[in-house]
Amino acid sequence: xxxxxxxxxxxxxxxxxxxxxxxxxxxxxxxxxxxxxxxxxxxxxxxxxxxxxxxxxxxxxxxxxxxxxxxxxxxxxxxxxxxxxxxxxxxxxxxxxxxxxxxxxxxxxxxxxxxxxxxxxxxxxxxxxxxxxxxxxxxxxxxxxxxx
Amino acid sequence: xxxxxxxxxxxxxxxxxxxxxxxxxxxxxxxxxxxxxxxxxxxxxxxxxxxxxxxxxxxxxxxxxxxxxxxxxxxxxxxxxxxxxxxxxxxxxxxxxxxxxxxxxxxxxxxxxxxxxxxxxxxxxxxxxxxxxxxxxxxxxxxxxxxxxxxxxxxxxxxxxxxxxxxxxxxxxxxxxxxxxxxxxxxxxxxxxxxxxxxxxxxxxxxxxxxxxxxxxxxxxxxxxxxxxxxxxxxxxxxxxxxxxxxxxxxxxxxxxxxxxxxxxxxxxxxxxxxxxxxxxxxxxxxxxxxxxxxxxxxxxxxxxxxxxxxxxxxxxxxxxxxxxxxxxxxxxxxxxxxxxxxxxxxxxxxxxxxxxxxxxxxxxxxxxxxxxxxxxxxxxxxxxxxxxxxxxxxxxxxxxxxxxxxxxxxxxxxxxxxxxxxxxxxxxxxxxxxxxxxxxxxxxxxxxxxxxxxxxxxxxxxxxxxxxxxxxxxxxxxxxxxxxxxxxxxxxxxxxxxxxxxxxxxxxxxxxxxxxxxxxxxxxxxxxxxxxxxxxxxxxxxxxxxxxxxxxxxxxxxxxxxxxxxxxxxxxxxxxxxxxxxxxxxxxxxxxxxxxxxxxxxxxxxxxxxxxxxxxxxxxxxxxxxxxxxxxxxxxxxxxxxxxxxxxxxxxxxxxxxxxxxxxxxxxxxxxxxxxxxxxxxxxxxxxxxxx
Numbered sequence: 001x002x003x004x005x006x007x008x009x010x011x012x013x014x015x016x017x018x019x020x021x022x023x024x025x026x027x028x029x030x031x032x033x034x035x036x037x038x039x040x041x042x043x044x045x046x047x048x049x050x051x052x053x054x055x056x057x058x059x060x061x062x063x064x065x066x067x068x069x070x071x072x073x074x075x076x077x078x079x080x081x082x083x084x085x086x087x088x089x090x091x092x093x094x095x096x097x098x099x100x101x102x103x104x105x106x107x108x109x110x111x112x113x114x115x116x117x118x119x120x121x122x123x124x125x126x127x128x129x130x131x132x133x134x135x136x137x138x139x140x141x142x143x144x145x146x147x148x
Numbered sequence: 149x150x151x152x153x154x155x156x157x158x159x160x161x162x163x164x165x166x167x168x169x170x171x172x173x174x175x176x177x178x179x180x181x182x183x184x185x186x187x188x189x190x191x192x193x194x195x196x197x198x199x200x201x202x203x204x205x206x207x208x209x210x211x212x213x214x215x216x217x218x219x220x221x222x223x224x225x226x227x228x229x230x231x232x233x234x235x236x237x238x239x240x241x242x243x244x245x246x247x248x249x250x251x252x253x254x255x256x257x258x259x260x261x262x263x264x265x266x267x268x269x270x271x272x273x274x275x276x277x278x279x280x281x282x283x284x285x286x287x288x289x290x291x292x293x294x295x296x297x298x299x300x301x302x303x304x305x306x307x308x309x310x311x312x313x314x315x316x317x318x319x320x321x322x323x324x325x326x327x328x329x330x331x332x333x334x335x336x337x338x339x340x341x342x343x344x345x346x347x348x349x350x351x352x353x354x355x356x357x358x359x360x361x362x363x364x365x366x367x368x369x370x371x372x373x374x375x376x377x378x379x380x381x382x383x384x385x386x387x388x389x390x391x392x393x394x395x396x397x398x399x400x401x402x403x404x405x406x407x408x409x410x411x412x413x414x415x416x417x418x419x420x421x422x423x424x425x426x427x428x429x430x431x432x433x434x435x436x437x438x439x440x441x442x443x444x445x446x447x448x449x450x451x452x453x454x455x456x457x458x459x460x461x462x463x464x465x466x467x468x469x470x471x472x473x474x475x476x477x478x479x480x481x482x483x484x485x486x487x488x489x490x491x492x493x494x495x496x497x498x499x500x501x502x503x504x505x506x507x508x509x510x511x512x513x514x515x516x517x518x519x520x521x522x523x524x525x526x527x528x529x530x531x532x533x534x535x536x537x538x539x540x541x542x543x544x545x546x547x548x549x550x551x552x553x554x555x556x557x558x559x560x561x562x563x564x565x566x567x568x569x570x571x572x573x574x575x576x577x578x579x580x581x582x583x584x585x586x587x588x589x590x591x592x593x594x595x596x597x598x599x600x601x602x603x604x605x606x607x608x609x610x611x612x613x614x615x616x617x618x619x620x621x622x623x624x625x626x627x628x629x630x631x632x633x634x635x636x637x638x639x640x641x642x643x644x645x646x647x648x649x650x651x652x653x654x655x656x657x658x659x660x661x662x663x664x665x666x667x668x669x670x671x672x673x674x675x676x677x678x679x680x681x682x683x684x685x686x687x688x689x690x691x692x693x694x695x696x697x698x699x700x701x702x703x704x705x706x707x708x709x710x711x712x713x714x715x716x717x718x719x720x721x722x723x724x725x726x727x728x729x730x731x732x733x734x735x736x737x738x739x740x741x742x743x744x745x746x747x748x749x750x751x752x753x754x755x756x757x758x759x760x761x762x763x764x765x766x767x768x769x770x771x772x773x774x775x776x777x778x779x780x781x782x783x784x785x786x787x788x789x790x791x792x793x794x795x796x797x798x799x800x801x802x803x804x805x806x807x808x809x810x811x812x813x814x815x816x817x818x819x820x821x822x823x824x825x826x827x828x829x830x831x832x833x834x835x836x837x838x839x840x841x
Contacts, residue, residue, distance in 0.1 A: 122647075
């Protein structure tokens with residue numbers, strides 16, 4: 001069985017680097033696919049654009065989704081995922097800088113599974129990423145939504 | 149007076165057609181008599197009547213015979229002559245006059261002359277006149293006055309007062325060529341009347357004539373009276389007849405009326421009976437003894453007794469409450485009427501009917517009270533309806549109460565949301581105060597300068613532009629704040645993160661100084677992260693929707709202290725929290741306020757060896773005054789004004805970490821609750837923060 005993948009949707013390369021570092025620091029060796037904007041994320045998930053021909057049934061274990069993205073923003077991506085049969089049950093964790101209440105509410109309203117704010121303090125950030133990995137990759141039992 | 153014939157100078161005497169002494173006829177014709185002498189035309193009515201009657205009496209043959217007998221007996225001719233010289237009655241004339249003097253023109257002229265003179269003497273008013281005529285004879289005349297009217301004259305004459313002078317008469321015979329022998333023989337026939345006898349003769353004759361006339365007139369008067377009374381009688385009879393006829397007519401009319409009335413009564417009686425029978429209301433008549441005298445079909449139906457059974461029985465026995473029923477009709481007899489008298493009728497099979505009685509007395513022809521007429525109205529349906537209404541009302545009340553309760557709850561909810569809304573409005577007002585001011589001035593401008601509409605429209609355009617600009621600014625602000633929360637933190641995270649990476653990955657190859665710098669970079673970036681969070685929180689407070697509810701400040705304070713103890717478990721701080729301090733407000737905001745106030749107390753008391761923090765409310769203050777007291781470093785009241793201004797700090801960050809936004813945030817929260825906050829302190833002696841809500 002293939003290792004569970006993580007889809008990181010993040011436009012800021014610093015944040016990508018820091019997130020990957022945090023994974024490494026926590027000995028999380030799962031493949032992390034990075035999408036730099038919303039369109040790319042959807043292309044990856046639905047096998048379109050530059051990901052055309054990808055086996056769409058091969059879904060990531062969890063999506064770490066930033067909200068503030070160029071073009072299609074995170075909440076819009078979430079909406080599209082939840083309205084698609086293939087991805088409607090896919091675990092999505094919103095990982096973002098803001099703690100705006102309307103974002104939190106809208107996020108949960110659209111069906112995200114968690115909302116995590118990225119702390120400025122990198123030690124805290126690493127801790128948060130570690131917790132996410134443990135939870136979503138080890139503890140959480142995803143729904144059996146794969147077509148065999 | 150010397151003539152006897154109709155052809156004499158007394159003229160045109162014609163015997164009257166009515167000379168039979170029939171006075172009645174004479175009288176009736178007085179006025180229409182065509183042959184009435186002309187001389188009477190100027191006489192009075194009375195005179196003409198008397199004359200006519202008198203003339204009629206004299207014309208009877210019997211009076212002429214009487215005068216002839218008088219002439220035979222006394223030898224003196226008599227005549228009654230009217231004032232126009234008509235002979236009304238006379239005896240036989242002397243032959244000497246008729247055959248000789250009147251036959252000869254010479255002597256006849258003397259006769260006329262003599263008569264005229266005699267009449268003139270009477271006209272002069274003398275009662276009695278004697279005259280010796282020109283031919284040697286003597287005449288006498290006297291007026292006949294009846295009832296004061298001189299109607300005629302009485303004449304006697306053609307006699308001699310003394311033995312005749314034969315020489316004179318022979319000479320006269322010769323003068324006028326009469327046959328002397330014959331003339332003298334005629335003379336010898338003329339009587340000699342001694343003068344002293346003449347007045348008696350005249351008086352006798354005049355009185356006789358007057359007597360005859362008076363008698364006639366009396367008879368006439370009597371007749372007139374008789375006629376008049378007859379007329380009166382006739383009139384009375386006619387009157388009486390007329391009255392009787394009228395009475396008879398009225399009687400007939402009365403009879404007709406009565407017949408019609410009787411007929412109407414008969415019809416009305418039948419009609420009334422049919423009405424009574426048709427009535428759905430039970431109707432009865434009751435005699436003064438309380439016995440039923442008549443009933444209608446409805447009564448039979450409601451009691452179940454036939455008419456025959458009901459009549460003659462006591463009215464009251466058909467009711468559940470006999471005493472009340474009896475009292476009812478007794479009241480009707482006593483007072484003449486009863487209204488809506490409630491009773492309950494019994495059917496023979498036991499069924500009961502609630503009724504209302506209305507009754508009044510009726511009278512016989514003589515006006516005596518004959519009985520009571522009572523009508524019952526079945527009110528079963530009404531009673532049921534009343535019951536139903538009562539039940540409906542009851543359930544309605546219940547529903548109203550429930551609904552009211554719901555409404556009270558709803559209205560309190562509404563009030564809360566209204567308050568929240570008011571707060572939003574207040575914030576909006578702050579932002580649009582400038583806008584309103586412009587709007588106001590614009591409206592005034594429009595009022596005063598209608599003519600300058602173009603200008604006004606320019607202004608309006610400006611205003612719209614400004615409004616749009618304001619809205620754009622608002623949007624920008626929001627976007628800015630959103631952007632700040634996302635984008636400003638990302639670089640800080642990178643600075644901190646990569647500094648940490650350097651320390652972790654290259655820590656060994658850097659000296660202590662380098663490590664120190666990297667740590668400072670991290671601390672600075674983290675402080676800036678806090679600053680950004682605080683600024684964002686502060687700016688959010690204005691947009692925050694208040695949810696006013698009852699808040700237990702005591703337990704909120706307990707929670708906050710608990711968190712502080714958790715964050716710094718090594719610090720021992722005495723905390724006194726007054727129990728059950730409550731307030732109305734937004735729990736989330738009040739928590740933030742307490743976090744800041746208690747956090748400050750916690751922080752600024754850290755240098756005290758026996759730190760103490762108190763929370764509570766001042767006794768008996770309205771509105772409630774809450775306080776947070778510490779025994780920390782305190783501050784100089786000279787700077788008290790700066791306490792609540794954002795980013796203003798009274799202590800250095802080295803001494804006490806902080807962003808300077810905390811108390812500004814508290815002030816904003818208290819302001820949003822329409823409360824007030826102030827502080828009292830002295831350097832080194834702690835501080836007390838008071839606030840109201």
